[in-house]
Every structure is written in C-alpha cells, then in structure tokens.
Amino acid sequence: MEKCLGVISAGNLENNFGALCIHRPVYMLPYGGRYRLMDFSVSNMVNNGIKTIVVYTGEKIRSTMDHIENGRPWDLDRRFKGLILFPPITHVYTSNKYGDIPQFYSTMDFYETVREDTIFLNHPNIIAKVDLKAAFKYFKDTDADITFIYKTQNDPWGEFVNCEKISLDKDNNLETMGMNLGTEKEFNMFIRSAFIKKEVFIRLVKEAIEKGDSDYLQDAIVRNKDKYKINGFEFQGHVENIRNLKSFYDANLNLLKKDIARELFYQGGTIFTKTKDEPSTLYTESSNVQNSLIANGCVIEGTVENSIIFRGVNIGKGAIVKNSVVMQKAEIKENAAVVNSILDKQAVIGEGVRIAGSTLMPYVVEKKQVIRKD
C-alpha cells in the first residue's frame, strides 16, 4: 500500500440531514458515541498501511479543521507523507461548477507530483471495514485500471433505494453503473470506494474538462468504461450507507447489536479519533441503564435504554432516554423524557420536558438548542 494515495471526497448531501448539517459537512456527523463518520474512513486506510491521505473538505471547513487538527490522532502528522487538506478554492475552473471533477482539476499539480501510482477513492459517508490490502491485491493481480468495491445487498423492503448500483459480467468486469430503484430484491451496491491507476485518474479528469461532458468522476468513468479495464471486488461485511436522517439514526442504533459493534469497532484495527480527556463515566445510585453504548465523561443519574450517549453528557435524576442518540455535552435535566430523538451537541432538555419522535422520523434538537417547559 506504500504506493497508494488515499483520497477522501464527499458529495453534498447536507440538505438530507436538516439541522444536523447546518454547521458541519455530512462526513463530520457524530457517530458511535465518540467518533465522526470520517474517523472510520481515515482509520481504516491508516490501519491498512496507506500513508498519504488527501481530504477534500467541502465548504464547511471549520468543523473539519477543529477535528482533524494536523492528523495527529491517526499518526498522520508526518514530515514525510501524512495528511493533506484541500479546502475548496474559487478558480476559473471551479467557480459556479458542481461536481468533483473541477475540484480534482484544481489540485492537478499535486497528483502530477506525488510518487504514488495508485489512488484509493473513498466516500466517508459509507462505513465499511473493507480489507483494503486484499482489495488492493485484487486490483494489482487483475491488472485493472479501476476496481470498484461493492457489496451484494439483500434488500426486500427497498431500504437501499437511491444507492449506487452496479452490474458485473461473469468475469467480474463492469457492465453498468447507475442508481438502485429497488426493482430487484438483491443488487450489487457500490460502496463508493475504488482503486484507480493515477494516470487513468488524471486522464479522465482532464478529458472531462476538455470535452465538458462530465461534472462527476463517476460519470466520466461510465462514459469511458469501454476504454478501460474496470472490475469489482466484493466486500462481504457490514455496510452503513448514511445518506439521510433515518439511515444516520439507524446506523447509530445498529451499534447496539453485538456483531455489528464488534466488526465496526475492532475488526482490522481500532478507530482513532480526537481525544477529549474526559474522565470515566459515573453512574449514581438512581441510574438505570439497559442496552446502551455510553462514552466517557458522562454523569448518569436517570434511565437510559437502547441509546447512544456521547462524551460528557449529563442525564439527571428521574430522566428517561429511550431509542435516542445524544451527542456530546448535551444535558437532559431531571424528570425529562427523550424518546426516538437525536440531540445535537450541547442541546439542553429542561426539567420535566418531554420530547418524542418516531423511529421513522426521529425528533431532532439542534446544536445548543434549549428546550424549556413554559
């Protein structure tokens, strides 16, 4: 993996997340009690031996910079290689243009200079502990120009409508690529991770700009699929495809399942994140906690069930929290009730207040929002 460069580039799905993404890009959404979505991407790359990682930050860069710092949590604060942030720049090629092609083009000098000859493209909103070493070996062994990583997803209820769908021939070469509309019970879901030869990447980006026919690299690949050898590598583990509020909520609560938590937290190496120096969590005499994931620094005096509690949360006496995601430093005062809800950072639910959403549409309390009884 020495010769492979990791590239994290996220699309703009922020509108799908309402109040949660006013201040942050989707890949910075808090997840699993103490992480951000992107921690899983970056950690998995680092654990698989990728030494240089590029992040296209998008416009809401403040939250990204605060979290990543200089890459220290992932040991990416290197003099040689390490972490590189590419904030968006206004440029004759990028202004008023959509898509990742103009962004990639604006940083073309970088790609032309680096020594790595392979690029691993990754979309951080999809969480999957892919064995990248095995996928890279497949990419090399088959001498592919591009290898897409996909999962054969069973989807009888159409939960994965709008996800990327690919079809492959019997030799595992790409036939088509598009959007899943749920017409089949089982489909090959592209998990938006791919290996691509650097020279092919550069050519595709430049051609797309010259011809003016593609804004997105994915479109450029589909248009030119007959010119290159493109195949698929199957991933069989667990995938969280976070693309709207509901899938974000479900992905958090899925961590209460033992097998999923084991796989995402431990398999193939630990997940690194910015440390907060919180002390341990204190449970008092009145606390009652069942089936919940609790981060450090909390003081829990109430009842918590089927919930994900982030770092430094206070839950008062007599309060009840059920089926909810409670982010960092939120406060739930005495005798309040929070059911089927997502509380963003530092939200305050006042004494005796009751809030509830449904599991299909969780109630969202914005960052620093205070809800009091009149």
Add this chain to the structure above:
Amino acid sequence: MIENKVVAMLLAGGQGSRLKELTKKIAKPAVPFGGKYRIIDFALSNAANSGIEDIGILTQYKPFLLNSHIGIGSAWDYDRNIGGLRILPPFTSEDGGRWYTGTANAVFENIDYIDEQDPEYVLILSGDHIYKMDYNELLDYHKKNNADVSIAVMEVPWDEASRFGIINVDEDNKIIEFEEKPDNPKNNMASMGIYMFKWEVLRKYLIKDDENPDSDNDFGKNVLPLMLADGNKMFAWVFEGYWKDVGTVRSYWEANMDLLDHNNTLNLYDKDWRIYTRSRNLPPQYIARGSDIKESLVNEGCYVMGEVKRSILFSDVIIEAGAIVKDSVILSNCVIKKGAKIYNSVILEGVNIEEDKIIGEEGDSHIYMVSDKNIIME
C-alpha cells in the same frame, strides 16, 4: 538566569513496596488510578495546567511502562521544540556512575540539565501523589516572601501525623523546625513533598549535601534541615484541597472509592483543570440489557452484563451476566466470568476471574488484592 523561569523536577523513581503486587512490575507513579489515569498524570497535568514549560522526570525503578506512558509528553502538550519534557534516568560518566541514592541526589546528578535551562526557580514534585494544585499560587507566595524555599504543607489528621514530615512554623508561617515522622508531633502540618526553591540556593546546597558522605541525600531528611540550620528563609504554604499519598493497598482502594461520591473534592469533571493521560482509543462502554450498574465509575471499552455496585472499572473490563462486583476496583483487561462474586477487592490488570469464584463477602472489613498468581488479604 532567566527571570521568573521555573523548571519542575518530578521525582518518579519510587518503588512503593507497600502496594505489593501493584508495583511488582512498575514504579509507583505508573500505578493505575481512578478508572483511566496513572498516578503520575496528576502531577504532570498540574504542571501543564500551571503553565510550566520545562519539566524533567527522574526515573529509576522499573521505568519501562512509565517511559511508554509518558512518551514524548504529547498527552500533556510537552512535545515542544523549545523546552518541554525530558526523561532523566541515572547515567554513567567518566568517573563511573551510580543509581540515584536519594531524592536530592537525583536532582544533584542533573544539575547540568537545570543549568542549561537557566531558571530562577526550581520546583520539586513527587509523582506519587493524587491532588490538583496550581503551582502558581505557591510561586506567588514564594516571591512575596522572597523565600529561599517554600514548602507546600497541609493539615493531616492528628493520629496520622507521625507518618509524615511535620513542619513547625512561627506566626508568619516561617519555618522554625522539621520533625521527620515524629512520635509526638507538635502540630499536624505535614510536608507534601512539593518544594519551590531559588535555584542558586538549591544548587549550592545540593553540592554541599553531596560532599557529606553521611547524608542520605534526601530533601526532607538532609537538605532542608541543613538549609534551616544555616538560617535560610524558609516558608510553609498551606494547601487546602484533596491530596492523597496512596501508600498501602487499603489507602489505594479508599482513594479510588473516594471518586464514587460525585461531590468529592478531587472533581475529575472540572473542565478548567483537566487531568490528562495517554489515550488508548477504545470504543465507548456497552451496558447490556439485564445488567445492574449503580454508584460506579466505568471507562471506555468495558462490556457490562452483570451487577456492578460501588466499583471502578478501568478500560476493557468484561463483567459477564450473573457476575457480581461490589466495592471493588477492577483494573484494565480483566474478565469477571458468570457467577463470580467479587467484594472489597482490587483486581490487577488482565486477571480472569473464573466462573462461580467468590472473593470476599458483603460487609467484609478486609481488602483483597487479586493477581493472576495469588490473593493477598489486608
């Protein structure tokens, strides 16, 4: 001399033999405490929070774990280009070498290090104590009195006073007498082992002490009494707050239990005076359905299915369904199997407690220290 500059020298070579199995493989400052810390984290965090930019750590006894815990000091922001943290083990030189023979000798051997920093003051700290202190308050007091040395003291219970170095002062808190572990103490003001010196004065007395072959090269026993005899200006600064020197298994257990009271005066949740430590990057703790957890402090990576009351679980501890843990301290990576019952115990790192094993009983007045080889009752 750089005006107002303070260099801290942190004594971290102590063995702490009365902690028994806890310090069999590690030095006392490396002993785990309070769910996620090691004892030395308190002195290091105090120094970092007090804005001290240069700190030398004097190691000697079984330093491996301590060295890897401290690393280059990044957890305390001591990984600096200029100054920062230095680990100072004993060394050899052209005229041979020797182990540090006492607290004062450890500092004496590193006079070159301190001279290079060229400070006005040297602060001597111990890595054995659990407390939060702003060393600037001691420094201000020291400057105000234009003292040669200022010693942090605190009131201890009368019946324990004979365990400590007792300091007798006049009405201005000027020190008039030292009593090292006296049988009949004249008062109950004990030295905390925290000294702020003028460097030029300390330097002179370190050399003088080293020239005396009968000296034990100890600050409390030799250097400070020598300075007093020579008529130096020495003051006692009274500290009020939580302070513990966990000397024995029982006091170690008690100090951990102190933290279960949310209103304890150490208050680890104080955001203005954080205690920092090396992070292990573990996922959050999982509390399963059917578990019963109350009045306890639980750290990251734990998996709790059984009953936990008035206890402290360090990281990565597994409490299986049907297991009971009460009034106990369980260090990292332990597994308490189903049906096991643990009371009043300190379980050392990585110990597996077999199914249905019973240690202690409810309301027991003994403390049990459990290692993978034996159980010591105290």
